[in-house]
Amino acid sequence: MTEDELYPLLKAYEGRSATAPGIGKDPVNEPMIRHWCEAMGDRNPAYEGPDAIAPPTMLQAWTMGGLSGHTGRTGAHDKLFALLDGAGFAAVVATDCEQEYLRPLRPGQRIDFDSVIETVSPRKRTKLGAGYFITTRMEVRADGELAGTHCFRILKYAPAARSKTRPRRPRPVVNRDNAGFWAGVAEHRLLFQRCASCGKSRFPWLPGCGGCGSAEWDAVEAGGAGTVYSYVVIHHPRFPAFSGPGADGSDGGSMPATGRDGAGPDGTGPDTAGADRASADGASADRTSADGAGSGEAGAGGVVAGGARPYAVALVELAEGVRMVSNVIGVPYDRVRIGMPVRLEFTRADEELVLPVFRALRPGAG
Numbered sequence: 001m002t003e004d005e006l007y008p009l010l011k012a013y014e015g016r017s018a019t020a021p022g023i024g025k026d027p028v029n030e031p032m033i034r035h036w037c038e039a040m041g042d043r044n045p046a047y048e049g050p051d052a053i054a055p056p057t058m059l060q061a062w063t064m065g066g067l068s069g070h071t072g073r074t075g076a077h078d079k080l081f082a083l084l085d086g087a088g089f090a091a092v093v094a095t096d097c098e099q100e101y102l103r104p105l106r107p108g109q110r111i112d113f114d115s116v117i118e119t120v121s122p123r124k125r126t127k128l129g130a131g132y133f134i135t136t137r138m139e140v141r142a143d144g145e146l147a148g149t150h151c152f153r154i155l156k157y158a159p160a161a162r163s164k165t166r167p168r169r170p171r172p173v174v175n176r177d178n179a180g181f182w183a184g185v186a187e188h189r190l191l192f193q194r195c196a197s198c199g200k201s202r203f204p205w206l207p208g209c210g211g212c213g214s215a216e217w218d219a220v221e222a223g224g225a226g227t228v229y230s231y232v233v234i235h236h237p238r239f240p241a242f243s244g245p246g247a248d249g250s251d252g253g254s255m256p257a258t259g260r261d262g263a264g265p266d267g268t269g270p271d272t273a274g275a276d277r278a279s280a281d282g283a284s285a286d287r288t289s290a291d292g293a294g295s296g297e298a299g300a301g302g303v304v305a306g307g308a309r310p311y312a313v314a315l316v317e318l319a320e321g322v323r324m325v326s327n328v329i330g331v332p333y334d335r336v337r338i339g340m341p342v343r344l345e346f347t348r349a350d351e352e353l354v355l356p357v358f359r360a361l362r363p364g365a366g
Helices: 003-011 030-040 056-063 075-086 179-186
Strands: 017-023 091-101 111-120 130-142 145-157 191-195 217-221 225-236 284-287 311-318 323-329 341-348 354-360
Touching (some): 003 075, 003 111, 017 130, 056 091, 056 111, 056 145, 075 111, 179 354, 225 323, 323 341
Parallel strands (some): 323 354
Antiparallel strands (some): 017 111, 091 145, 130 145, 191 217, 225 311, 225 341, 311 323, 341 354
16 A cells, blocks of 8 residues: 555544543552652652642653553554554554643542544654654543643554664763763763762763752762662563674673773673663563572673573662662673672773673672
């Protein structure tokens, strides 16, 4: 089916219901607000006390159905997707969402919502392949009054033919707020910020202090010691760009934070398995507990050619008190543990990109 034939059929679904009208499983409530704020590290006093409001970014949380779910999609939504699937656009990826907040939500308010298929774009060509962007718009009401909107956009596409050459690893987004950090990484130095007014340390880099609001700060070099504060194991999807030297447990060019080549803490050569910083690209991850980990075997916690093996991504707490996301190397992914001591190293992903990673140490190692 040509674009001229298909697009009018898709366009006809605009304005039709995407989901059946729903009611929030729970009213706006203080326990959920508290859990959200604890998870996000948000201590705004507006979210506490007798006159508390819910954080605006919780808007979608009040509509979620949990494991039991809600009524589900409408026939229009299912028919639109079936039409695209039949035309060869069977793959899907979430791209972005937009929220608009019209009034604060307060404990005790009841939530109801509905959503419509707002727009279907003309066919677009992307690196993933040609496809159509579909935007659904949800209206969220509190006690019958509109409180906010949530627009969610996906791409339904036909996957492009895969290149036979291994793609480069994703590039970090460097801007004026974090350029100093990446300049330090290029010199094998891990820098975080310390507020010049109140002395609070922060990472990632931000233009102002979250404690006192000051825009004055100093760059401080981390010593390199840290512990695994939390972690996930990435199983899927598989990223060919994450394979390459060191992915099978061989020497991939990792080096201590001092920049010296040498053996790892266990006496073996340097290893860069899985040495990519985690990115917000929608990769799914299996959370693990403090004493639980995945099954199977992997060389030094990395991925083999084609990204076939799982790898560990950790939230590392540095000795200086700040935390950052990176990879744990030098240990199989299923042996990473919360509280595990690690040491900063740097790995060269390609001719242009250097990344910080953390090598697991034996208990008691420095």
